[in-house]
Amino acid sequence: MDRAPSEIGYSVGESVSTRKIVDRLRLTLGVEPEDARSSDWYAATAYVIRDSLMPHWLAGARQQKVEGRKHVYYLSMEFLTGRLLGNAVLALDAVEPLKKAFAELGLDFESIQAEEPDPALGNGGLGRLAACFLDSMASLDVPAIGYGLRYEYGAFHQRLEDGWQREYPDIWLHTDNPWELHRAEATREVKFGGTIKRRDKGWSWCDTEDLLALAFDTPVPGWRNPMVNTLRLWSGAAREPISLEAFNRGDHPGAARARVQAENLTQVLYPEDSTPQGQELRLRQEYFFVSASLQDILIRFGATNSDWSLLPEHAAVHLNDTHPALAAPELLRLLMDERHLDWDAAWKVVRQTLSYTNHTLMPEALETWPMDLLNRVLPRPAQIIEQLNEQLLSELAAGSAGPDVCERMSLIDTTSGRARMGHLSVYASHRVNGVSAVHSQLVRQQLFSDFAARSPERFCNVTNGITQRRWLAETNPYLTDLIDARIGVHWRNDLEMLQGLREATDEASLISEVAAAKRANKVALAHYIAKKTGNKVDPNSLFDVQIKRFHEYKRQLLNLMQVVARYQRIVANSQTDIVPRTVIFAGKAASSYWMAKLIIKLINDVAGVINEDARVRDLLKVIFLPDYGVTLAQRIIPAADLSEQISTAGTEASGTGNMKLALNGALTIGTEDGANIEIRDAVGAENIFIFGNSVAEVAALRTDGYEPRAYYDADPELKSVLDSIAAGNFSPDEPDRFQKIVESLLVHGDHYQLLADFRSYLDAQDRVDALWRDPNNWYRRAIVNIASMGSFSSDRAIRDYARHIWDVPVREVGS
Numbered sequence: 038m039d040r041a042p043s044e045i046g047y048s049v050g051e052s053v054s055t056r057k058i059v060d061r062l063r064l065t066l067g068v069e070p071e072d073a074r075s076s077d078w079y080a081a082t083a084y085v086i087r088d089s090l091m092p093h094w095l096a097g098a099r100q101q102k103v104e105g106r107k108h109v110y111y112l113s114m115e116f117l118t119g120r121l122l123g124n125a126v127l128a129l130d131a132v133e134p135l136k137k138a139f140a141e142l143g144l145d146f147e148s149i150q151a152e153e154p155d156p157a158l159g160n161g162g163l164g165r166l167a168a169c170f171l172d173s174m175a176s177l178d179v180p181a182i183g184y185g186l187r188y189e190y191g192a193f194h195q196r197l198e199d200g201w202q203r204e205y206p207d208i209w210l211h212t213d214n215p216w217e218l219h220r221a222e223a224t225r226e227v228k229f230g231g232t233i234k235r236r237d238k239g240w241s242w243c244d245t246e247d248l249l250a251l252a253f254d255t256p257v258p259g260w261r262n263p264m265v266n267t268l269r270l271w272s273g274a275a276r277e278p279i280s281l282e283a284f285n286r287g288d289h290p291g292a293a294r295a296r297v298q299a300e301n302l303t304q305v306l307y308p309e310d311s312t313p314q315g316q317e318l319r320l321r322q323e324y325f326f327v328s329a330s331l332q333d334i335l336i337r338f339g340a341t342n343s344d345w346s347l348l349p350e351h352a353a354v355h356l357n358d359t360h361p362a363l364a365a366p367e368l369l370r371l372l373m374d375e376r377h378l379d380w381d382a383a384w385k386v387v388r389q390t391l392s393y394t395n396h397t398l399m400p401e402a403l404e405t406w407p408m409d410l411l412n413r414v415l416p417r418p419a420q421i422i423e424q425l426n427e428q429l430l431s432e433l434a435a436g437s438a439g440p441d442v443c444e445r446m447s448l449i450d451t452t453s454g455r456a457r458m459g460h461l462s463v464y465a466s467h468r469v470n471g472v473s474a475v476h477s478q479l480v481r482q483q484l485f486s487d488f489a490a491r492s493p494e495r496f497c498n499v500t501n502g503i504t505q506r507r508w509l510a511e512t513n514p515y516l517t518d519l520i521d522a523r524i525g526v527h528w529r530n531d532l533e534m535l536q537g538l539r540e541a542t543d544e545a546s547l548i549s550e551v552a553a554a555k556r557a558n559k560v561a562l563a564h565y566i567a568k569k570t571g572n573k574v575d576p577n578s579l580f581d582v583q584i585k586r587f588h589e590y591k592r593q594l595l596n597l598m599q600v601v602a603r604y605q606r607i608v609a610n611s612q613t614d615i616v617p618r619t620v621i622f623a624g625k626a627a628s629s630y631w632m633a634k635l636i637i638k639l640i641n642d643v644a645g646v647i648n649e650d651a652r653v654r655d656l657l658k659v660i661f662l663p664d665y666g667v668t669l670a671q672r673i674i675p676a677a678d679l680s681e682q683i684s685t686a687g688t689e690a691s692g693t694g695n696m697k698l699a700l701n702g703a704l705t706i707g708t709e710d711g712a713n714i715e716i717r718d719a720v721g722a723e724n725i726f727i728f729g730n731s732v733a734e735v736a737a738l739r740t741d742g743y744e745p746r747a748y749y750d751a752d753p754e755l756k757s758v759l760d761s762i763a764a765g766n767f768s769p770d771e772p773d774r775f776q777k778i779v780e781s782l783l784v785h786g787d788h789y790q791l792l793a794d795f796r797s798y799l800d801a802q803d804r805v806d807a808l809w810r811d812p813n814n815w816y817r818r819a820i821v822n823i824a825s826m827g828s829f830s831s832d833r834a835i836r837d838y839a840r841h842i843w844d845v846p847v848r849e850v851g852s
């Protein structure tokens with residue numbers, strides 16, 4: 038059973054008090070209570086909470102040193118942690134003492150919390166997954182360090198100007214960050230450029246330009262668990278930040294050049310684009326954090342060990358997509374050039390240590406780097422990649438593989454001269470996994486089929502998960518309270534316990550409690566919508582939500598086409614009892630992804646017309662909430678009735694928003710894609726609205742020749758929707774504005790097959806409306822969804838990784 042906080046040595050009740058907060062305010066921040074602004078109170082509170090974590094953080098590090106337990110090192114270019122205060126307060130069970138202290142001080146918990154910047158050090162699903170995994174590892178007693186980059190500017194802030202997305206810098210470090218500690222003793226040096234020279238044995242990399250990697254640590258607390266893990270983010274700095282020689286000559290820009298160049302390295306997060314265009318700075322970022330992290334890992338190991346062959350028993354180094362793929366050549370380099378292992382010994386260690394998760398199948402999103410760029414920026418790692426490729430090709434030849442197989446599997450694409458980072462990651466890892474059952478199958482059968490055919494045992498699936506601590510306990514207090522009252526609090530570390538709600542699904546009292554919680558959350562969101570957009574929405578309407586990055590494959594456009602069809606039905610008065618809906622969109626588009634940005638503009642133009650049309654009354658509202666991120670997700674998700682997960686089958690690797698929404702009692706309308714399939718299996722087909730072509734059907738259409746026009750010609754409602762957009766009905770000031778969108782569907786092949794799924798999507802939406810008219814039945818199904826989300830906890834995912842990939846012990850359920 039779970040231990041009470043007092044049993045594990047927490048005495049937070051005493052450490053969080055009015056006096057402590059006021060002391061911090063005066064002694065650390067130098068502000069008197071009567072002068073303090075909300076942001077000062079926030080900082081003082083954060084320091085007090087950090088103080089409570091600190092003994093556990095220190096004790097953990099000390100203990101690890103003695104016990105030498107195997108660590109997981111999670112290498113990720115992105116971590117979307119969300120705000121940390123609320124999470125730490127929950128982990129420490131300090132909610133009540135803090136509320137009491139705030140009441141005494143006359144402070145409002147929510148507005149103080151709102152002072153914390155949301156660190157947007159990631160683009161979307163991959164970055165948020167990394168944050169959920171850190172939370173789960175800390176909660177499950179897995180010693181772990183997340184390694185990444187401390188971007189000075191995270192994901193841009195999105196504002197809407199006349200319905201267009203505009204990007205503004207995210208200056209999240211403008212105030213002191215109370216959560217991070219600069220660890221000066223952990224500064225590492227990273228080499229760039231230079232040349233390689235032969236030594237008596239092996240090679241040396243010389244005449245390099247070295248940069249410093251400064252380590253900034255953030256604590257990662259587990260729920261009611263004394264283990265506090267670390268997120269270590271690297272920041273670029275110059276060895277000689279100023280050239281006094283240049284300064285004295287009066288060359289002030291020249292004097293600062295090295296510093297500016299070094300700081301540029303970690304200045305901005307690269308956007309997840311439709312096509313990542315191999316920019317040199319991105320490559321430098323990738324190598325910088327990989328090299329600093331691996332040096333760190335080897336130094337930690339080397340402090341108590343001298344036999345490098347034992348590294349895999351002490352360290353599991355995980356690659357979150359190919360972004361850290363240079364870990365393969367870099368670990369080889371560090372072991373050979375600096376620890377003097379021979380190639381074979383080093384290679385064995387590398388393969389046993391590394392593992393890799395793939396997050397995308399889309400060919401245009403797979404990373405490759407030109408070898409000439411690699412040779413110039415990173416000559417020694419580039420040379421090692423070439424040697425690895427020779428080794429692979431000779432292994433293939435020994436296995437009598439033909440030239441076409443060699444060509445396909447080669448780490449370097451000979452026609453383009455580019456290194457394939459996916460191939461490199463697969464070759465250098467002992468395990469490769471996809472992130473949902475269907476995705477992992479496609480990884481094996483399509484993406485890396487040649488590798489999978491030769492070593493099937495290295496390929497596996499770990500379906501994604503989400504942490505219920507943030508995505509239910511913190512995000513949805515109303516639902517949390519009623520669940521706690523029914524089944525106790527321990528679902529926070531055993532989500533399968535939610536099954537306990539299943540037997541009560543038919544109880545009128547549970548149904549009405551869940552409905553009341555949902556309504557309260559919708560009222561709160563309606564207030565927020567009014568404040569942010571000036572639109573009044575009815576909390577009694579069905580809140581239909583699509584929140585995720587903008588990508589053509591995610592098909593926000595299909596959703597919008599459904600909205601236009603609904604609008605046309607309302608105006609034509611063709612249907613008598615129409616279910617009132619509020620359709621909510623949120624999400625960012627990469628700044629260079631013009632099609633995605635045009636779709637955002639279309640949504641806003643359609644919203645403008647529909648929301649102003651008196652004939653529509655309260656039957657339909659369209660809302661675009663700007664600046665989607667973790668904090669906004671935490672507002673929207675508890676208030677959602679319907680979760681839109683409508684990607685073309687075979688394109689969304691997993692999705693994790695689908696899990697968060699279902700856990701908060703939304704029903705899913707979705708395609709047979711990613712984890713939707715497993716969600717259907719868990720909740721039962723009658724409790725989810727699945728529509729559209731399957732992976733096989735999508736593929737068959739592609740090979741047999743897909744003709745979007747045929748669908749357009751055959752379906753008057755579809756035709757009317759597209760004609761209306763094309764005619765400029767939503768953009769009378771510029772009728773041609775959305776021509777390119779309509780053309781992409783009708784002229785340029787409708788790559789994501791929106792037209793093929795349109796009718797089946799509308800039919801599914803009709804089934805949604807029918808169920809909504811029967812509220813008892815609706816909420817009963819919502820409860821089944823909540824109760825069935827147990828296996829979508831990131832705790833389950835981490836247990837899978839721990840057992841099948843990392844080989845580390847993990848706390849078992851209920852122990």
Ligand code: 26Q
Nearest residue numbers: 162163307308309313396472689690691692693
């Ligand atoms: C690559 C090169 C250059 C610049 C940017 C990038 C880049 C950055 C971020 C490429 C991809 C990403 C992010 C991908 C991502 O978030 N994928 C999502 O991962 C989730 C977690 O596994 C899945 O649930 C989603 O299905 C998947 O889309």
